Amino acid sequence: MKYTRPPDHFYRTLRERVDAYFEQTGQSRKGNAEAWVKVWLALIVAWVPYFWLLLGDLAAWQRVALAFVVGIGHVSLILQIGHDASHGALFESKRLNWIFARAFNMGGSDASAWHVAHDRIHHIFPNVAGTDGDIQRPAPFLRMSPSVPWRPWHRYQRFYAPLLYMQMTLFGVTLRDFKDLQLLPNKNAVEGMKADWPWHAVPVMLLSKVFYYGYALVVPTLVLQVPFWKVLLVWVCVHWMMGLVLAAGLLPAHMSSHAIILPKPHDGLIPIDHARHAFATVVDYGVDNRLFTAFYGGLNIHVLHHLLPGICHVHLPHLMPILRETAREYGITHTELGIGEAIGAHFAALDRNGDPDWRGTLPESLAAK
Ligand SMILES: [Zn+2]
Numbered sequence: 476m477k478y479t480r481p482p483d484h485f486y487r488t489l490r491e492r493v494d495a496y497f498e499q500t501g502q503s504r505k506g507n508a509e510a511w512v513k514v515w516l517a518l519i520v521a522w523v524p525y526f527w528l529l530l531g532d533l534a535a536w537q538r539v540a541l542a543f544v545v546g547i548g549h550v551s552l553i554l555q556i557g558h559d560a561s562h563g564a565l566f567e568s569k570r571l572n573w574i575f576a577r578a579f580n581m582g583g584s585d586a587s588a589w590h591v592a593h594d595r596i597h598h599i600f601p602n603v604a605g606t607d608g609d610i611q612r613p614a615p616f617l618r619m620s621p622s623v624p625w626r627p628w629h630r631y632q633r634f635y636a637p638l639l640y641m642q643m644t645l646f647g648v649t650l651r652d653f654k655d656l657q658l659l660p661n662k663n664a665v666e667g668m669k670a671d672w673p674w675h676a677v678p679v680m681l682l683s684k685v686f687y688y689g690y691a692l693v694v695p696t697l698v699l700q701v702p703f704w705k706v707l708l709v710w711v712c713v714h715w716m717m718g719l720v721l722a723a724g725l726l727p728a729h730m731s732s733h734a735i736i737l738p739k740p741h742d743g744l745i746p747i748d749h750a751r752h753a754f755a756t757v758v759d760y761g762v763d764n765r766l767f768t769a770f771y772g773g774l775n776i777h778v779l780h781h782l783l784p785g786i787c788h789v790h791l792p793h794l795m796p797i798l799r800e801t802a803r804e805y806g807i808t809h810t811e812l813g814i815g816e817a818i819g820a821h822f823a824a825l826d827r828n829g830d831p832d833w834r835g836t837l838p839e840s841l842a843a844k
Pocket residue numbers: 558562593598780784
């Protein structure tokens with residue numbers, strides 16, 4: 476699979492202007508003081524309530540409430556630390572990025588599997604059937620890709636999709652990494668997932684699962700001396716909340732009625748360039764909402780992230796004027812929505828994709844644009 480057109484003048488101009496921004500402001504593209512504050516804040520939110528709920532003299536409902544705070548802490552660790560570190564965007568040092576990418580492992584999923592599925596597969600050909608695992612994975616329950624055979628229940632997917640989104644992190648901490656690392660069969664595997672895994676990928680994944688299940692389920696059962704089923708029930712409910720929170724920050728960017736999804740091109744050729752493909756397949760939303768942007772680690776400023784994934788998310792809001800202006804100059808359509816609008820467009824996309832006649836946007840019609 477490849478793009479038939481090389482990066483054109485637009486992409487060069489954008490890069491030059493972004494370079495000039497960093498030169499003029501004297502900043503590094505990686506994390507700054509703001510990023511460090513966020514790193515520590517997320518670590519505190521994830522771990523202080525954990526020890527408090529174990530060791531504090533608290534009522535049961537207070538412990539349950541703290542468990543939800545721990546869940547939010549781990550979502551922020553993944554969004555604000557794990558994602559950037561996995562892209563090599565948090566530090567200049569490769570080693571530090573590797574270590575901080577283990578924020579995924581701390582929250583129960585695996586950073587190596589994420590790195591391949593996200594950085595090396597999703598980022599290269601987003602919204603292309605057969606190569607983007609993000610649109611392939613929910614099959615056969617959800618039809619997000621035209622390569623998923625239509626089933627009658629897809630007509631109603633807008634109604635039951637949130638129930639599946641609630642299972643997102645539960646799937647992440649249980650089956651997903653085993654499937655991605657080929658320890659379990661994976662019917663929904665996409666091209667490229669059979670990566671050359673480093674020798675330590677499987678042992679690190681297995682050890683971190685032991686660590687995760689140890690602190691999340693075993694330690695609370697032993698320390699609090701409560702029945703295991705009660706701990707398990709709270710754990711599942713916290714994951715349902717985490718799944719929904721993550722879905723709101725991850726899905727509307729690509730799975731939107733404003734973003735195209737391509738069938739797999741038979742000749743393996745995508746007839747535009749990488750940058751224009753990003754504009755066609757990505758929607759920005761809630762960009763000017765500082766709290767939303769801060770919590771979601773800038774993932775809502777998604778076009779820039781796809782074009783320049785090596786830049787730490789704290790810089791993205793400051794680079795938006797450059798992106799807007801350059802896209803306008805080159806006549807490129809750039810979709811920016813409000814948060815509510817983007818969520819509405821996500822459900823509209825579920826309706827579109829649940830139609831038996833939907834075939835995705837054909838590459839030829841894309842080239843004609
Ligand atoms: Zn990314």
